[in-house]
Amino acid sequence: MARYELVKRSVALITLTNPPVNASSSAVRHAIAKSMKCALSDPEVTAVVICGENGSFCGGADIREFAGPLKGPPLVPLLDAIEAGEKPVVAAIEGVALGGGFELALVCHYRIAHSKARLGFPEVTLGILPAAGGTQRLLRLIGIPAAAISLKLGIVDQVTEQNACEVAVEFALRAVAKPLLSRRVSMLTTRCPPDLDALLDAVTMQVKKKAPGVMAPLACIQAVRAAATMPYYKGIKREGELMATLFNSGQAWALQYCFFAQRTAGKWTLIRSAAVIGLGTMGRGIAVCLARVGISVIAVESEKKLLETGRQMVIGMLERDAKRRGVSASLNLFKFTLSLHDLKDVDLVIEVVFEDMALKKRVFQELSKVCRPATLLCTNTSGLDVDALAGVTDRPHLVVGMHFFSPAHVMKLLEVVCGPRSSSETIATAMSLGKRMGKVSVAVGNCPGFVRNRMLKPYIDQATFLLEEGATPEQIDKALEDFGFAMGVFRMSDLAGLDVGWRVRKESGLNGSDVDPESPPRRRQGRRYCLIPDMVCEQGRFGQKTGGGWYMYDKRGGTNAKPDPLIQNLLETYRSKYGIQPRNISNQEIVERCLFALANEGFGILEDGMAARPEDIDVIYLFGYGFPRHRGGPMFYASMVGLERVLKRLEHYHQAHPDVPHLKPSPLLKTLVACGIPPVQKWREHIKTMHSHL
Numbered sequence: 171m172a173r174y175e176l177v178k179r180s181v182a183l184i185t186l187t188n189p190p191v192n193a194s195s196s197a198v199r200h201a202i203a204k205s206m207k208c209a210l211s212d213p214e215v216t217a218v219v220i221c222g223e224n225g226s227f228c229g230g231a232d233i234r235e236f237a238g239p240l241k242g243p244p245l246v247p248l249l250d251a252i253e254a255g256e257k258p259v260v261a262a263i264e265g266v267a268l269g270g271g272f273e274l275a276l277v278c279h280y281r282i283a284h285s286k287a288r289l290g291f292p293e294v295t296l297g298i299l300p301a302a303g304g305t306q307r308l309l310r311l312i313g314i315p316a317a318a319i320s321l322k323l324g325i326v327d328q329v330t331e332q333n334a335c336e337v338a339v340e341f342a343l344r345a346v347a348k349p350l351l352s353r354r355v356s357m358l359t360t361r362c363p364p365d366l367d368a369l370l371d372a373v374t375m376q377v378k379k380k381a382p383g384v385m386a387p388l389a390c391i392q393a394v395r396a397a398a399t400m401p402y403y404k405g406i407k408r409e410g411e412l413m414a415t416l417f418n419s420g421q422a423w424a425l426q427y428c429f430f431a432q433r434t435a436g437k438w439t440l441i442r443s444a445a446v447i448g449l450g451t452m453g454r455g456i457a458v459c460l461a462r463v464g465i466s467v468i469a470v471e472s473e474k475k476l477l478e479t480g481r482q483m484v485i486g487m488l489e490r491d492a493k494r495r496g497v498s499a500s501l502n503l504f505k506f507t508l509s510l511h512d513l514k515d516v517d518l519v520i521e522v523v524f525e526d527m528a529l530k531k532r533v534f535q536e537l538s539k540v541c542r543p544a545t546l547l548c549t550n551t552s553g554l555d556v557d558a559l560a561g562v563t564d565r566p567h568l569v570v571g572m573h574f575f576s577p578a579h580v581m582k583l584l585e586v587v588c589g590p591r592s593s594s595e596t597i598a599t600a601m602s603l604g605k606r607m608g609k610v611s612v613a614v615g616n617c618p619g620f621v622r623n624r625m626l627k628p629y630i631d632q633a634t635f636l637l638e639e640g641a642t643p644e645q646i647d648k649a650l651e652d653f654g655f656a657m658g659v660f661r662m663s664d665l666a667g668l669d670v671g672w673r674v675r676k677e678s679g680l681n682g683s684d685v686d687p688e689s690p691p692r693r694r695q696g697r698r699y700c701l702i703p704d705m706v707c708e709q710g711r712f713g714q715k716t717g718g719g720w721y722m723y724d725k726r727g728g729t730n731a732k733p734d735p736l737i738q739n740l741l742e743t744y745r746s747k748y749g750i751q752p753r754n755i756s757n758q759e760i761v762e763r764c765l766f767a768l769a770n771e772g773f774g775i776l777e778d779g780m781a782a783r784p785e786d787i788d789v790i791y792l793f794g795y796g797f798p799r800h801r802g803g804p805m806f807y808a809s810m811v812g813l814e815r816v817l818k819r820l821e822h823y824h825q826a827h828p829d830v831p832h833l834k835p836s837p838l839l840k841t842l843v844a845c846g847i848p849p850v851q852k853w854r855e856h857i858k859t860m861h862s863h864l
């Protein structure tokens with residue numbers, strides 16, 4: 171876990187060897203302690219260099235070990251001992267020095283970094299804080315204003331383009347004669363601005379606004395205050411106390427779970443190239459995603475005017491994107507055409523035409539004829555049957571869904587929809603392409619709405635039922651925003667646009683002329699149905715883009731949502747028309763009904779084999795709907811609440827609303843409760859139906 175060798179006859183070189191990122195697991199800490207003891211006691215050794223194998227210094231504490239009992243030498247005394255040692259220690263930093271890895275570098279007396287090295291404290295993203303002296307030492311090294319502005323200032327002693335380890339060894343030889351006292355960062359005094367309190371208060375306000383309810387950043391600010399106002403030995407104690415609070419919190423578990431879930435969900439390897447049909451909003455975004463990673467794109471439209479508009483918009487997007495990233499726009503990667511025949515040589519096609527099955531089938535039939543036999547055919551449908559499209563081609567095994575979310579060049583989520591006939595290679599290629607485009611790709615089964623949109627339905631349904639029963643859009647949104655969502659369900663719907671859902675409901679016979687005139691009020695297809703969303707749309711209110719939806723906005727495209735008396739009126743008229751006596755609804759009921767219905771559908775999806783594991787569903791909601799990360803995702807949240815409680819509450823709500831099938835607890839939820847409530851990672855073992863590809 172660490173190699174010890176003597177180089178240049180007097181420098182002890184300690185190389186961390188824990189691939190892939192040399193995380194400081196208990197074994198690594200043990201090996202460092204042993205190596206340091208050797209180096210300090212060997213009279214031949216005059217200096218020490220610490221580096222990491224395979225171009226990575228150290229990715230921090232081994233996060234996997236946080237879940238079990240803490241073993242091995244604790245990090246704080248180990249690091250304190252390195253700093254206190256009487257021989258100069260130089261950190262040779264290549265790749266990453268993150269978290270505990272950065273803390274290790276900070277206790278070294280000198281730091282040599284490669285110009286591409288990345289140093290930092292990502293612990294807040296894991297719900298904890300740099301608790302091996304990181305908050306105390308970094309502040310002493312660079313001072314509080316610098317910490318607030320940039321972590322770069324004064325952290326390293328030399329930046330090199332060469333092999334950092336070789337440079338560090340030479341540096342160490344020169345450092346032997348120099349005094350060490352001033353190199354011990356914990357002995358320095360933190361440089362503080364005179365208005366420390368005002369600065370920290372302002373940062374606290376910002377943090378509370380940006381990440382309401384999230385504990386770790388606030389704890390970091392408290393640790394910074396300690397570094398500024400206390401001597402090191404007290405500051406480190408405070409840092410430890412703050413860590414103890416965070417370490418076992420649900421938020422830390424959730425965030426660490428998200429870290430691994432995100433990596434598990436993306437485990438695919440094949441990589442190929444691609445091209446796009448349809449230059450509407452989605453098509454343009456997808457084309458930009460492809461070109462950004464160096465893939466040449468043939469962009470197809472059906473009419474000259476549409477092609478020209480699409481071309482100009484894509485070029486504008488590429489130029490803005492390139493400017494933002496400080497690179498040159500990859501315009502030469504594009505070819506714009508009206509003819510599908512130009513696609514005969516491409517590796518992969520993504521169809522992004524209007525959401526109409528007959529039209530899509532025609533396109534897929536045509537593609538079958540013009541593309542070479544090995545070309546993959548992908549559809550960006552947001553809910554149509556991928557297998558029905560595969561069925562009209564000469565290569566159903568090469569057909570797969572690539573469901574991007576709007577705006578496609580911004581949203582991180584990609585659902586890769588596996589039809590029953592999609593081959594593993596096809597799925598792997600789509601997954602790999604997603605990863606290459608920087609997406610978080612999740613393989614899902616071919617069912618209406620796939621995973622994200624299928625789960626969204628019961629969530630939105632509950633919100634609208636709550637409106638019928640007496641709540642207002644702003645009350646429901648506030649409860650969900652207090653829970654942690656950046657936007658409640660109604661503000662989010664206004665942003666996304668209300669017309670698409672309205673059209674889908676019409677097409678499925680839920681409203682409009684296809685509705686059976688004999689059907690009882692507020693019931694459709696044998697279950698409860700809320701008419702309010704249709705009534706809002708009938709008034710031409712489609713959300714932000716029309717200047718009004720569930721809220722009113724100052725103008726078309728405005729984002730400042732204000733409660734609208736017109737909606738209040740509509741609700742009151744509706745309730746009185748259908749004889750509904752409005753009642754006071756608690757925030758607890760709002761959160762439970764919306765989120766337990768969401769998770770319940772997630773259990774249904776797992777049971778149907780439409781997602782491989784609960785982690786996949788959680789990742790879809792983290793990246794595709796802004797589910798608050800510190801809650802871990804809907805499935806993890808359900809496990810944190812306790813499956814038994816979720817089951818009881820769903821039973822309670824289903825009893826009160828027997829005409830809402832989404833509130834009926836899913837059999838999988840019942841099974842998990844009956845078999846002793848295993849942790850999320852083990853749910854998969856209790857699922858009977860597994861999609862062959864997932």
Ligand SMILES: CCCCCCCCCCCCC/C=C/C(=O)SCCNC(=O)CCNC(=O)[C@H](O)C(C)(C)COP(=O)(O)OP(=O)(O)OC[C@H]1O[C@@H](n2cnc3c(N)ncnc32)[C@H](O)[C@@H]1OP(=O)(O)O
Pocket residue numbers: 190191193229230231232233234240245266268269270271292293296299300301302413414417418430433434
């Ligand atoms: C009463 C209670 C008392 C409480 C007291 C508790 C005290 C105990 C703690 C003591 C103080 C500790 C303080 C220090 C804390 C930390 O250091 S926390 C960790 C901080 N580091 C990070 O957050 C870095 C996380 N990693 C990354 O950001 C990226 O992985 C990367 C390093 C930038 C590399 O990215 P990339 O090349 O894209 O590869 P990935 O796919 O992301 O990762 C590759 C595999 O490596 C695994 N991995 C990465 N980092 C870690 C890690 N730190 N620990 C464990 N595993 C890690 C990752 O999962 C991948 O694995 P596979 O999926 O299996 O391939």
